[in-house]
Amino acid sequence: MYTSRISKQTIKRLAIYYRYLEKLHKEGRRTVSSHEIGEELGLKASQVRKDLSYFGGFGKRGVGYEIRTLALKVSKILGLTRSWNVCIVGAGNLGRALLRFPGLKEKGFRIVSVFDKDSAKIGKPVERDLVVIDVKRLSEIVKAEQIEIGVITTPAADAQEVAELLSKSGVKGIINFAPARVSVPETASLEEIDISVAFSSVAFGIITSEEDSD
Amino acid sequence: MYTSRISKQTIKRLAIYYRYLEKLHKEGRRTVSSHEIGEELGLKASQVRKDLSYFGGFGKRGVGYEIRTLALKVSKILGLTRSWNVCIVGAGNLGRALLRFPGLKEKGFRIVSVFDKDSAKIGKPVERDLVVIDVKRLSEIVKAEQIEIGVITTPAADAQEVAELLSKSGVKGIINFAPARVSVPETASLEEIDISVAFSSVAFGIITSEEDSD
DNA sequence: GAGTGTGAACTATTTCACAGCT
DNA sequence: AGCTGTGAAATAGTTCACACTC
Incomplete structure (x- = not known):
């Protein structure tokens, strides 16, 4: 169409x-x-x-x-009339914050699983009905749960590896919050949310507006 | 220059x-x-x-x-050779996650205060040396602490009001995470990080790539 | 030979301006 | 009269191509 x-x-x-x-x-x-x-x-x-x-x-x-x-x-x-199964990789502060981010569920984005590689986190509950799962089981669960969107909230060093794991497991879209650019196959849809870049951009804006007013 | x-x-x-x-x-x-x-x-x-x-x-x-x-x-x-005092408005999950977001401190972005309007949160510690402060005191503290950058992590409904409060208090740059567009005076530097828009954009990407392969 | 710096060519995006519905 | 839909014009951003330096 x-x-x-x-x-x-x-x-x-x-x-x-x-x-x-x-x-x-x-x-x-x-x-x-x-x-x-x-x-x-x-x-x-x-x-x-x-x-x-x-x-x-x-x-x-x-x-x-x-x-x-x-x-x-x-x-x-925008694809908001259907629902999307989403997983979060990285059960840190940001990953857990996204679980409760307002508006996602209403738009059909259902977070159905959360992964981490840290054994101290695995098995711990993060939400009423969600428990952190070992990232080793990602591929298996992505298929079983028909997850189409993966969210990366790992440290920068793990981001590329996780992006590849998600792609190979059949995820079609990725949202990357880690402070590192990742590359994915052409066929996957990618969105990078670069928080530290946003801070730098604002800092630049402040500096230049101060110079302008000299 | x-x-x-x-x-x-x-x-x-x-x-x-x-x-x-x-x-x-x-x-x-x-x-x-x-x-x-x-x-x-x-x-x-x-x-x-x-x-x-x-x-x-x-x-x-x-x-x-x-x-x-x-x-x-x-x-x-980029203004990364100096340090910037930052405040967070909205002590919810996302606001607290940003307190520990990696790389910000190293780049000179020091989060020096956290505000909220919820009396159940005010006074509660959120970090070693940070306690949630009543947003009513924002203007006073922005001046006292020489805060130049404000981060909005409130619900959408409060975002515009907070943006105005920050601008009026003398903040020069704003990063808005609330799912609502805000407008600020020309003189202020603004960055909008629209998480739910990113999800919609990825969903659209998935739909269109599926149609393409038909 | 390798790799920058940059005008010129190209491509994408925004804005204008106005014909054409309601 | 008011407001859309859209080619055409204007603007912004990217890529090319090559003179120039190390």
């Missing part, structure tokens, strides 16, 4: 539109214009319309977009 | 180069070529050279880059 070249940036904006549409829907609103969406999210109205137009003409000229309909269309595009 | 228009993407790559340079340095290596950096990080050599050239000619033709010198230059550019 819409399999062609849509940029990752467009997809991320779509996910942000979706969140805003849900909010409007909860407030009882029925329609919204591209101008209003852009206003709220800090984007040009034309950007919003262009992003949506890649997937079809969802709006009504002279009116705007019907919130309920558009939210449904966008959730379909 | 190099105050002009450098893209955020270039800065983020610089932070990634820096991490790789540190690794090479620890391994005892002395020089590296743009080709090798690109190979390791999945970028074209010309991209690496272009990024570095914005800030000066750091390399030697025929030789490459002297790792120690380049690492020092890049760390200067």
